[in-house]
Structures are given as C-alpha cells and as structure tokens.
Amino acid sequence: MSVIVKKVAQLLSGLIFMYGVYIITHGHLTPGGGFAGGALLAGSMILLVLAFGSDVMGLKKRETGSSIIENSAILVFILFATIAMLVGTRVFFHNFLPVGTLGELISAGVIPLYNIFVGMEVGAALFTIFLALVIYKEEVLK
Amino acid sequence: MSQLIPLFVIIPLVAAFLIPIIGKFLDGFQKVLTSIAFLGLSVLTVYFLCAGPGEPLLYAVGGWEPVRGIPIAIYLVADGLSIFMLMITNVVGFLVSIYSISYLKRFTAQNNFFALLCLMMGGMNGVVLSGDLFNLFVFMEIAVIASYALVAFGIEKQELEASFKYQVLGGIASVLILFGVTMLYWKTKTLNIADAGNILRSSQDRSFVIFTQLFLITGFGLKAALIPFHAWLPDAHSSAPSPISAMLSGVLIKAIGIYAIIRLFFNMFTLSDEMAVTITALGAVSMVLGSFLAMYQWDIKRMLAFSSISQVGYIVTGVGMGMIILARNGDHRVAALAISGGLFHMINHAAFKGLLFLNAGAIEHETHTRNMKSLGGLSRSMPITASTSMGASLAISGIPPFNGFFSKLIIIIAAIQGKFYLLAALAVLISIITLAYFMKFQKYTFFNKPGARDRKKIKEVPFAMCFSMIVLAVLCLGLSLLIFPGIREVVLDPAVRVIMNASEYAPSITGL
Amino acid sequence: MEAILTIILIFMILGAIYSLHARDLLSALISMGIVGYGLVICFLLLKAPDLAIVQILVETITLVIMVSVVLDSTRHELKEKASIVHDGQSFINSRYVGNIFIGVLIALVLLYTYHFAIENLSAFGEHLMRMSGPYLEDAAGTTGSANMVTGVVFDYRGYDTLGEATILVTAVVGVLTVLRIQGRK
Amino acid sequence: MILYLLCFLLFLIGLYGVITRRNVIKIVIGLVFMEFSVFLLLVLVGYVEGAEAPILDETIISGPFVDPLPQAMVLTAIVIGLASNAMLLAIAIRLYKKYGTFDIRKINELKG
Numbered sequence: 001m002s003v004i005v006k007k008v009a010q011l012l013s014g015l016i017f018m019y020g021v022y023i024i025t026h027g028h029l030t031p032g033g034g035f036a037g038g039a040l041l042a043g044s045m046i047l048l049v050l051a052f053g054s055d056v057m058g059l060k061k062r063e064t065g066s067s068i069i070e071n072s073a074i075l076v077f078i079l080f081a082t083i084a085m086l087v088g089t090r091v092f093f094h095n096f097l098p099v100g101t102l103g104e105l106i107s108a109g110v111i112p113l114y115n116i117f118v119g120m121e122v123g124a125a126l127f128t129i130f131l132a133l134v135i136y137k138e139e140v141l142k
Numbered sequence: 143m144s145q146l147i148p149l150f151v152i153i154p155l156v157a158a159f160l161i162p163i164i165g166k167f168l169d170g171f172q173k174v175l176t177s178i179a180f181l182g183l184s185v186l187t188v189y190f191l192c193a194g195p196g197e198p199l200l201y202a203v204g205g206w207e208p209v210r211g212i213p214i215a216i217y218l219v220a221d222g223l224s225i226f227m228l229m230i231t232n233v234v235g236f237l238v239s240i241y242s243i244s245y246l247k248r249f250t251a252q253n254n255f256f257a258l259l260c261l262m263m264g265g266m267n268g269v270v271l272s273g274d275l276f277n278l279f280v281f282m283e284i285a286v287i288a289s290y291a292l293v294a295f296g297i298e299k300q301e302l303e304a305s306f307k308y309q310v311l312g313g314i315a316s317v318l319i320l321f322g323v324t325m326l327y328w329k330t331k332t333l334n335i336a337d338a339g340n341i342l343r344s345s346q347d348r349s350f351v352i353f354t355q356l357f358l359i360t361g362f363g364l365k366a367a368l369i370p371f372h373a374w375l376p377d378a379h380s381s382a383p384s385p386i387s388a389m390l391s392g393v394l395i396k397a398i399g400i401y402a403i404i405r406l407f408f409n410m411f412t413l414s415d416e417m418a419v420t421i422t423a424l425g426a427v428s429m430v431l432g433s434f435l436a437m438y439q440w441d442i443k444r445m446l447a448f449s450s451i452s453q454v455g456y457i458v459t460g461v462g463m464g465m466i467i468l469a470r471n472g473d474h475r476v477a478a479l480a481i482s483g484g485l486f487h488m489i490n491h492a493a494f495k496g497l498l499f500l501n502a503g504a505i506e507h508e509t510h511t512r513n514m515k516s517l518g519g520l521s522r523s524m525p526i527t528a529s530t531s532m533g534a535s536l537a538i539s540g541i542p543p544f545n546g547f548f549s550k551l552i553i554i555i556a557a558i559q560g561k562f563y564l565l566a567a568l569a570v571l572i573s574i575i576t577l578a579y580f581m582k583f584q585k586y587t588f589f590n591k592p593g594a595r596d597r598k599k600i601k602e603v604p605f606a607m608c609f610s611m612i613v614l615a616v617l618c619l620g621l622s623l624l625i626f627p628g629i630r631e632v633v634l635d636p637a638v639r640v641i642m643n644a645s646e647y648a649p650s651i652t653g654l
Numbered sequence: 655m656e657a658i659l660t661i662i663l664i665f666m667i668l669g670a671i672y673s674l675h676a677r678d679l680l681s682a683l684i685s686m687g688i689v690g691y692g693l694v695i696c697f698l699l700l701k702a703p704d705l706a707i708v709q710i711l712v713e714t715i716t717l718v719i720m721v722s723v724v725l726d727s728t729r730h731e732l733k734e735k736a737s738i739v740h741d742g743q744s745f746i747n748s749r750y751v752g753n754i755f756i757g758v759l760i761a762l763v764l765l766y767t768y769h770f771a772i773e774n775l776s777a778f779g780e781h782l783m784r785m786s787g788p789y790l791e792d793a794a795g796t797t798g799s800a801n802m803v804t805g806v807v808f809d810y811r812g813y814d815t816l817g818e819a820t821i822l823v824t825a826v827v828g829v830l831t832v833l834r835i836q837g838r839k
Numbered sequence: 840m841i842l843y844l845l846c847f848l849l850f851l852i853g854l855y856g857v858i859t860r861r862n863v864i865k866i867v868i869g870l871v872f873m874e875f876s877v878f879l880l881l882v883l884v885g886y887v888e889g890a891e892a893p894i895l896d897e898t899i900i901s902g903p904f905v906d907p908l909p910q911a912m913v914l915t916a917i918v919i920g921l922a923s924n925a926m927l928l929a930i931a932i933r934l935y936k937k938y939g940t941f942d943i944r945k946i947n948e949l950k951g
Binding site: 333 | 767768771775781782783786787809810814817818824829831834836839
C-alpha cells in the first residue's frame with residue numbers, strides 16, 4: 001500500500017479504536033454495546049493489517065495471543081455470571097451489584113462489566129477469524 | 143437441588159474455555175480436564191436421576207419472577223425427559239472422551255479437539271435443559287457449529303466435503319428453525335415454551351399452526367436426518383473421527399433433532415392428527431429405506447451411518463404412534479407404551495450405536511481401512527473389539543437378552559395394540575434385515591479368512607479405548623434391566639409422563 | 655413508512671437476485687453488500703439503532719473476508735483463462751427458462767400459503783407485547799440500563815448472550831482447527 | 840402485509856440460491872440472504888407504529904417503545920450467522936486448496 005494509505009490508516013485506526021472503547025463503556029446508556037464496540041475494535045485492527053500487511057506486524061506466525069485474550073475474556077464473563085450464584089440471591093446471571101442512578105456511567109450493576117468483557121471477547125474473536133481466513137489462508141493455499 | 147441445574151452448562155463451557163489457555167503450556171491437561179469434567183457431569187446426572195423429586199425442577203436465570211403470571215426470564219427446566227436426555231448425552235460423552243485419549247494420538251491440534259468436544263457437550267446439555275424457544279436455538283447452534291468443525295477435523299478431502307454438505311444442510315435447517323421461532327413469537331408474543339403452549343391451545347388458527355409446524359419439522363428433521371432429509375448424515379458420520387461419529391450418531395441427532403421434535407410437538411403445539419401421521423410416516427420411511435441402503439454398503443462406517451437412519455426411524459415411529467393415539471383420543475395406556483418403547487430405543491441406540499462406531503474406530507486405528515472386503519479374521523488378533531462388537535450387533539438386531547430386543551418388542555407390541563399392523567410388520571421385517579447386514583459385517587470383518595494385510599502387526603487397541611468399549615457393551619446388556627418396573631419407574635416413566643401430559647408441563651411453569 | 659420500507663426491500667430483492675445470477679463472484683459479493691446495507695437502513699427506519707451498528711460492522715467485515723477469499727481464487731484463474739469466473743449457466747438455454755418458470759410457480763404457491771398463515775397475526779406496527787412488556791416498564795428500578803436493548807441482552811436474557819459469545823469462541827476454535835497446516839502426525 | 844410477503848420472498852430467493860447454485864461462494868451468499876430475511880422479519884414483528892427506539896435519555900423518558908426483545912434476538916442471531924459463515928468459508932478455503940475450484944460439481948468424492 002502507498003504511504004498515503006498507510007498514514008491515513010494509522011490515524012484512523014486509533015480513532016476507530018477509541019470510538020470502540022467509547023461504545024463499549026457507554027453500552028448501557030447509548031446505542032451499541034459489547035458487540036458493536038467489539039466489532040469496532042476488531043475493525044480498527046483489521047484496517048491496520050490491511051494497510052501495512054501482515055509481514056510488518058509479525059502476524060504470520062500463529063501464536064498471536066488474540067485467541068488467549070478471547071478465551072480469558074469469556075472466562076471472566078462466565079465467572080461473573082457464576083459469582084452471582086454464590087452471593088446475594090444466589091441465582092445464575094443475577095445482577096448482584098447495586099443498580100445506581102439511571103443515566104450515569106457507573107450504573108446498571110454488572111451490565112457495564114459484562115459489556116467490557118464481551119467487547120474484548122468479540123473484538124479478539126473477530127480479529128482471530130479475520131487473521132485465520134485472510135492471513136493464515138495464504139499459508140494453507142501454498 | 144434446582145440450584146445445581148446451571149452446572150450442566152457451566153462445567154463443560156468453563157472446561158472448553160480453559161483448555162486453549164492452559165493446554166498450550168501443559169501437555170495432557172486437555173485430556174484430563176475433559177474426562178474429569180464429563181465424569182462430573184455423569185455423576186451429577188445420576189444424582190438428579192436418583193434424588194429427583196419427580197415433578198419438573200425450574201430455574202429462572204437471572205432470578206426474574208413472573209410478572210402478572212407471564213414468565214419473563216429464561217427458564218431452565220429439568221423434568222423427566224430432560225434428565226433422561228442428560229443421561230444419554232453425559233454418559234456417552236464421558237466414555238467417548240476416555241476413548242479419544244488414545245484414538246487421537248495420530249492427530250495434531252488435540253487442544254482444539256477437546257475444546258470443541260466440551261463445547262458440543264455444553265450445547266447439547268443447554269438444549270435439553272432449555273425451556274425457552276430462542277435459547278434452545280442458540281445452544282443448538284453451539285452444538286452444531288462445534289460438530290461442523292469436528293467432522294472436518296482430519297482436514298482430508300472427504301472430511302472437508304462431508305463437513306461442507308453438513309454445514310449447508312445444517313445452515314438451512316437452522317434458518318428454518320429460526321423462522322419457525324419468529325413465527326411463534328409473532329403469534330404468541332412470548333418465547334417460553336410452556337406459555338406459548340397455553341396461548342396456542344386457546345387459539346384456533348389452523349393455517350398458521352400448520353405452516354409453522356412444517357417449518358419446524360423440516361428444520362429439526364434435517365438435524366435428525368430423517369429420510370428425505372438425510373443427505374448429509376452418511377457422509378458426515380463416516381468421515382468424522384470415530385469418537386465423533388459415536389457422538390453424532392449416538393447423541394447429537396437425538397438431543398437436537400428428536401428431543402426438540404418431541405418437546406415442541408407434544409408439549410407446545412396442540413396434538414393434531416395430520417402432523418402425527420406425518421411424523422410417523424417420516425419415521426417409518428426412514429426405518430425402511432435406511433436399512434435397505436445400509437445393506438449395500440461395504441464401508442463399515444457408512445453401513446453404520448445408514449443403520450443409524452433406520453434405527454432413528456424406529457424411535458420416531460414409536461413416538462409418532464403414541465402421538466397418533468393421543469391425537470385421536472385413543473387408549474392412553476397404549477400411547478404410553480408406544481412412547482416408552484421409542485424412548486427406550488433411544489437410550490439403547492445411544493449405547494449400541496456408540497459402541498459400534500467405537501469398534502469401527504478401533505478397527506480403523508489398527509488396520510487403516512474401513513472396507514469390509516479387505517478385512518477378515520480379526521477375532522483372533524482383536525478379541526475385545528470382536529466380542530464387544532458381536533454384542534452390539536446382536537443388540538441392534540434385536541436378539542434377546544440384549545437391550546435392543548426389548549425396546550423393539552415394546553414398539554411392536556404397542557403397534558399391534560394400537561392396530562398399526564403394517565407398522566408392526568415393517569418393524570419385524572426391518573429387524574430381520576438389520577440382523578442380516580450386521581451378520582455380514584461380523585462375518586467379513588472378524589471371521590472370514592484374513593485379508594491380504596500383514597496380520598502380525600495387528601494387535602488389540604490400547605487400554606483407554608478398550609475401557610470405553612467394554613463399559614458400553616456392559617451397558618448394552620444392563621439396559622435390558624429397564625423393563626423391570628422398579629428401574630423403569632425411575633428412568634423411563636417420568637420422561638413418558640412429561641410427554642403424555644402437555645397440560646401438566648405448562649402449569650408448573652406458568653402457574654407458579 | 656411502509657412505502658419507504660417496501661421500496662428498500664424491493665431493491666434488496668433485486669440485489670439478491672442479481673447477486674445469485676452474477677457471472678463473476680466479485681459482482682455477486684458487491685450486490686450482496688447492497689442487500690446487507692439495505693438491511694442496515696431498514697433497521698434504522700425500524701428504530702433499531704443497536705442492530706444497525708452491529709449489522710453495518712459485521713457486514714463490512716464479512717465482505718472484506720469474502721472478497722479476500724474470492725480474490726485469491728480468481729487471481730490465478732485470471733492468469734490461465736484471462737476471463738472472470740463463470741457460474742456455468744447462460745440465460746438463453748431453454749431448459750433454464752423452464753426451471754425459472756417452475757421456480758416462480760413454487761414461490762407464488764408458497765407466498766400464497768404464507769399469506770394465509772399470517773392473515774390473523776398482528777399487522778405491521780400493531781404489535782402488543784406480552785413477554786417484553788415488563789422489560790420496558792421500569793428500567794431505572796430493574797436493570798438500571800438506559801439502553802433497554804442492552805438491558806435485555808445482558809440482564810433478562812444474559813444466558814442467551816453467554817451462548818452467543820460461546821458460539822463465537824466455537825467458531826474461532828473451529829476455523830483455527832480447519833485451517834491448521836497439517837492434520838495428522 | 841406486503842412487507843411480510845416481500846420478506847418471505849427474500850427468504851425464498853436465498854433458499855433458491857442455496858439449492859440451485861453450483862458455486863460454493865454463491866451457496867454461502869444464499870444462506871446469508873435467508874438469515875437476513877429472518878432478521879428483518881423479527882424486527883418488523885417487533886415494530887410499533889409511532890414508537891421510539893427503546894433507549895432512554897433526557898428527551899425520551901417514557902414510551903411507547905418498540906419491542907426490545909426481537910432486537911436482542913436479532914443481535915444474537917447476527918453473531919451466530921457470522922460464526923457459521925466463518926466456518927463455511929474456512930471449509931471453502933480448504934476445499935479450494937484440495938480441488939482447485941469452487942464448483943461443487945467437481946467436489947464429489949462422496950456419494951451422499
């Protein structure tokens with residue numbers, strides 16, 4: 001890719017990443033949430049990979065760690081759901097933190113936490129799928 | 143006790159998420175963790191079976207109480223039928239996980255295999271416990287997507303092609319089911335199966351009901367591989383690694399195909415004569431054509447796959463006859479007999495078909511071929527495989543005292559009492575044909591003169607594989623005990639009661 | 655409202671038909687994009703901004719992946735044949751016309767049946783809530799989430815979301831399994 | 840009514856594509872169209888005339904709102920569709936490597 005594309009991608013991907021983080025953390029207040037924000041995070045990474053190529057970023061070898069992030073995030077997600085079985089009313093997936101005031105950033109109990117971990121999980125998962133189907137594929141097709 | 147219900151889903155999922163993280167650094171972790179998790183699930187199931195209170199156990203996820211009598215949360219329901227299905231999935235899953243430890247030595251990426259196995263298990267447990275239409279769909283998708291990957295696990299030409307066919311037909315089936323769920327939500331404005339059942343019972347909208355039922359029966363029929371929706375099954379079951387064939391054939395098509403059909407058509411929709419006849423006809427056609435197709439196969443696993451279609455036909459025929467009798471308001475005792483015959487055959491089929499696929503895997507593991515023509519004389523070099531597969535073949539062909547005899551007998555008696563003479567005759571005839579092609583399998587594989595291959599190198603498979611085969615063979619004999627009233631009342635009768643009394647299933651959830 | 659949606663849907667259907675009959679795969683994918691982004695507009699008009707965001711992102715990522723898959727295959731076929739990938743069917747064939755006729759007939763019969771099936775269901779825009787009614791009543795007191803879709807996704811139906819996230823994990827493990835370099839030792 | 844019929848037509852077109860097309864990628868596209876039609880149907884079912892999106896802020900405090908449940912279901916279903924498409928594409932790539940084509944008439948080692 002040309003220098004212009006690289007420079008623009010470099011600038012944009014940071015913005016997209018920040019926007020993804022915003023969407024995730026405000027998932028319980030504004031449209032969007034873990035899934036949309038996670039897809040944005042993956043999108044910013046994908047943009048970088050497409051602009052710079054996988055060689056530059058050292059993504060050719062398969063141990064990129066994105067699948068570890070993904071598994072850890074979903075593990076924490078299910079852990080929170082299971083913690084609810086041990087505290088308070090002792091029900092799976094019960095919202096065990098205080099609900100707080102409607103419309104504030106820290107409110108809605110565990111929902112923002114779920115949002116964050118699902119966002120991480122979706123972002124890492126989509127990026128891994130992209131890496132597998134677009135980058136590793138070349139290795140397979142050789 | 144109902145506090146423990148979510149564990150059936152949490153345990154396999156947590157195991158599946160841990161394996162890719164820790165298995166990378168610690169070799170052997172994946173096998174140990176999977177086996178321990180599945181053993182724990184089996185123990186939990188047995189506990190539920192023995193200590194269960196008899197009435198359905200309910201669990202509202204998130205702790206949301208019904209508002210104005212309308213359930214708003216996702217309910218997990220552990221009633222007789224669910225626990226019966228859990229027993230099939232978890233016990234067979236545990237034995238398969240033990241078997242895989244040795245079988246998988248030749249493959250790479252064992253972490254992924256065991257993670258996918260755990261995910262498939264979590265999906266199936268989620269399906270059989272779910273009391274919510276959309277939740278059932280979601281967990282069904284977990285199970286089938288894991289099975290798509292597992293069928294293609296060997297990444298050779300045939301496996302990939304089989305997986306592709308399976309995925310396309312499975313994808314159509316999933317969309318059809320989601321469409322059916324959408325239609326149901328449109329009509330009933332709820333996703334809870336019991337609540338939706340109450341609304342459907344009180345309304346008279348035949349064109350809607352028939353249309354939705356056709357979508358759902360096609361979707362779940364594709365998943366259960368009833369003829370004419372069977373095109374994917376012979377390829378997928380014969381190409382997958384053998385433990386996975388045992389899981390697919392023994393468990394998956396029952397948990398996401400037949401179980402879902404039973405649950406939705408008995409406990410949600412009002413029984414209708416046409417749909418009952420359609421389901422029975424699908425079952426009978428599968429029963430007959432499946433066994434005729436199986437006769438011509440020379441590939442062991444293809445033969446077993448076609449035989450699965452035929453045996454699943456028996457199950458659906460049994461259950462369908464019960465449905466016809468109930469829809470026509472006939473004798474409830476005969477209906478109960480037919481349904482219990484179908485369910486009994488379901489658990490038996492899980493045992494002997496799982497065993498037969500494991501045997502086929504053992505043969506392939508040692509001789510590297512599945513073609514009966516090039517095998518022979520294995521009874522001397524592989525005594526355990528030979529004797530267990532003999533037991534399973536006799537069981538599937540309905541020879542006493544093996545379990546298959548009793549379940550087929552119950553189905554045939556129910557057919558005669560319910561005046562379905564043609565179905566009774568077909569069931570007997572197909573049983574004889576089954577005996578014929580399994581004797582062919584036995585003769586060519588274990589008793590004929592040894593083939594051209596080097597006999598010396600062939601020896602019995604490792605201990606882990608033998609262990610699973612022996613336990614399943616013992617189960618093939620032991621499940622015959624289910625005809626005795628004392629045991630039947632614990633295992634079969636609660637499941638039959640749930641199926642028979644749709645009106646009992648609903649109030650326990652919506653009435654509260 | 656209904657008129658605008660109808661027009662968009664007709665465009666989506668035309669795009670779908672073209673996509674399935676396009677002679678090279680790249681134009682098929684581009685017209686698939688028409689359908690996908692049309693769906694995004696429908697979601698926006700139907701007051702579902704969350705879905706619109708997710709759909710536009712998922713559609714874009716899917717298109718990027720699919721184009722990359724197709725480009726790889728067409729590149730070396732281009733060298734050989736100097737032509738685009740054919741789907742192997744021409745419109746002039748008489749058997750093909752017959753097939754179209756049968757297809758349209760089946761579609762009409764099914765649509766007619768469907769019309770009867772949905773006759774007595776609630777009409778467009780007249781939806782009455784039963785299960786989801788309580789979800790909307792007191793967001794501040796129950797879930798505390800101002801975005802009630804998020805409230806439903808993570809609280810009332812959090813268990814579904816667990817399943818959904820698990821499906822993504824399954825797909826990742828499955829894709830990595832299928833695309834590994836060597837199958838057997 | 841016309842919207843629902845068009846939606847079902849999109850479903851049938853997808854089904855037609857899956858059944859009649861001979862190219863792996865076209866089959867995937869057909870499946871995607873079927874999924875799209877069901878998503879749209881779900882959201883159409885949950886729409887309430889003159890209602891707001893179910894998101895509270897300073898200006899929108901009370902209803903009527905459109906039904907959030909079908910939206911949550913579609914959110915889940917979109918991700919499920921993405922996952923199954925990814926699996927299909929992975930198999931398609933492998934098949935292409937083995938057979939050198941996307942034409943399923945040439946991918947026929949098994950009898951079915």
